Amino acid sequence: MxxxxxxxxxxxxxxxxxxxxxxxxxxxxxxxxxxxxxxxxxxxxxxxxxxxxxxxxxxxxxxxxxxxRSVQSIYEHALEEIRKLEQSGKRQITFIYNNALLPDFSVDILSEFRKLHPNTRISTIDGNASIAKDYLSNGMADLAVIATREASHTMLEFMPLRDEELMLALPASHPAVSSFEKHGVDLSLLRDEPFILNQQNSYFRSLEREILSHCSFTPDVLCEIRDLNASSNMVTNGKGIAFLPRSVYDHAEGCHLFSLPEPMIFHVVIAYSKGIILTGPIRDLIMLLLKNAPQ
CATH class of the missing domain: 1.10.10.10 (Winged helix-like DNA-binding domain superfamily/Winged helix DNA-binding domain)
Structure with missing residues (x-):
């Protein structure tokens, strides 16, 4: 980088x-x-x-x-974490993930890991698949959970956690909800709606471009947001419509999710460099991620 x-x-x-x-x-x-x-x-x-x-x-x-600026902030955060680690004398695992894909990480997985390895610190970075691949490939991170449609990668190992679906999210009060529940999604009915999309360099934005390329209209983009949970909150409050992973459904009260006419399926995987040595703490973190993966 x-x-x-x-x-x-x-x-x-x-x-x-x-x-x-x-x-x-x-x-x-x-x-x-x-x-x-x-x-x-x-x-x-x-x-x-x-x-x-x-x-x-x-x-x-x-x-x-x-x-x-986002990348620079993440990079500076990583350097600061390294300085803190050197001062503490503890071991550290740098782990990148999107909170919407692992909403229970800090509550369930992190607490279990600390019991197993009290002297190993997990430094987390909120990053998308592009950032995670870059960090892993350049040795700046140890492990990541990312969204992808690739079955393999030249420099990274992928370990499947689950399959996910990117879905259309509408406010519960939206007039199209009842129609879509009965007849399925018709994106042409949303041509005049404001869309809340992901940031340009994110994996989910690439999926959104694929979805919207089949539409007969150019969407009115209200804003571009990095945080999927923030997108969900905006939809819930009637600010616009978005495309969200199914995994946010349990955390999106007041928001209706619908499968697209051609379901947009992707994989959620654990990723790490093919050249990394899987130490005991890293292996245990992988096992906890697998153990707590939604079925």
């Missing part, structure tokens, strides 16, 4: 100038310009436009910078 590139782009966005960003970071202007050019060429789109002598973010640039 090149966090330096993220830092460069964020600095340009905040300073609205390549020269001021260079001064702030104590690097040359050509160095920052080259990094920006590489990123834009890789993405195939401009991140900035020049207006009145200032660098202004495009819509794509806003998405990139928001994502960059």
């Amino acid at each position: 090149n966090t330096q590139t993220l830092e460069y782009i964020i600095a340009i966005a905040e300073e609205k100038s390549i020269s001021r960003a260079a001064d702030r970071l104590l690097v040359s202007q050509p160095a920052i310009s080259r990094q920006l050019k590489r990123v834009e060429e890789r993405l195939g789109t401009k991140l900035f436009l020049r207006e009145r002598g200032e660098m202004i973010l495009t819509d794509a640039g806003k998405i990139y910078v928001n994502g960059a």
Whole structure:
């Protein structure tokens, strides 16, 4: 992961100038310009436009910078956890998961693990599949629970936990609820509804793009949210409609979930690097995850 590139782009966005960003970071202007050019060429789109002598973010640039700040925050959190670990002298397992996929982790699994290994600390990171794969592949995390439709991965081992379904979520009071219960989902009836979608770089957003590609309309996107539970709360409060995993149903009172015309099935798996040594604590954590997996 090149966090330096993220830092460069964020600095340009905040300073609205390549020269001021260079001064702030104590690097040359050509160095920052080259990094920006590489990123834009890789993405195939401009991140900035020049207006009145200032660098202004495009819509794509806003998405990139928001994502960059999230990644930078996770990375800094990881470094801080490492520093704390070195000071404490304890062993640590870095574990990445999405709370919506493991809602009972902190209550059930973590408490059982602490009884087995009181001197091993689990540092958790709330991250999507993209972040988890990157961290695992680069040795920055030990274990993750992710959503995927892949059966295998070149650098990671996958151990299945369960199959899940991405479903359409409507507020309980929505007028289409009774129709969908009787006749099934017809997305064309929702063309004028505000959609609450996942962030661009998330696995669930890729599934949403696949679902919406079959629609005859372009959805009105109210917002893009990283937290699936926050999406569920917005649906419950009538702010819009969303696509949510079936696993959030028990935690989504006032929210109706419906299977799509072509059910969107994905796998929830435990993932770890093919080169990792599975120590006793890591093996025990895997066993607890398997033991507590919903049937």
